[in-house]
Amino acid sequence: MDFPVSPRVTVPTPTAIDIQKPITSTSEKTVLPAPLSVDEARIAARTAMEPREKNAIIRALLANPPASSAALNLATQIAAQSQQAMAGYTSARPTIDVSDTLPKTA
Numbered sequence: 001m002d003f004p005v006s007p008r009v010t011v012p013t014p015t016a017i018d019i020q021k022p023i024t025s026t027s028e029k030t031v032l033p034a035p036l037s038v039d040e041a042r043i044a045a046r047t048a049m050e051p052r053e054k055n056a057i058i059r060a061l062l063a064n065p066p067a068s069s070a071a072l073n074l075a076t077q078i079a080a081q082s083q084q085a086m087a088g089y090t091s092a093r094p095t096i097d098v099s100d101t102l103p104k105t106a
Contacts, residue, residue, distance in 0.1 A: 035063035038070045045078045051089075054082040 036044065041061040048054050058075045061067070067075070 034060040036060040038068070038074055041071070041074055041078070045074070045081070049085075051082040051085045054078050054085070058082075 036057065038061070041057050044057045045054060048057060058078050061071050061075050061078075
């Protein structure tokens with residue numbers, strides 16, 4: 001009797017953002033219906049502020065391949081907005097003075 005053997009699944013290497021995230025982070029657990037339609041994703045992207053929210057929208061939009069050209073176009077636009085937001089965070093991080101928020105030691 002022959003049993004079907006599935007091919008080995010390769011685990012994708014984590015990105016730098018995934019490595020730096022705290023282990024107990026729940027920010028990726030966004031409640032979104034998957035898959036999202038193009039119109040639903042467009043509405044969600046208008047209100048999303050954080051890059052992680054935008055990434056969750058992209059994942060829900062592209063949940064069922066093959067994606068339509070409208071879905072791919074919208075996902076590309078949302079990804080560009082997410083990259084701009086991340087670039088803004090990265091450039092602003094060195095200018096933030098956190099010394100006022102740290103507890104004073106005597």
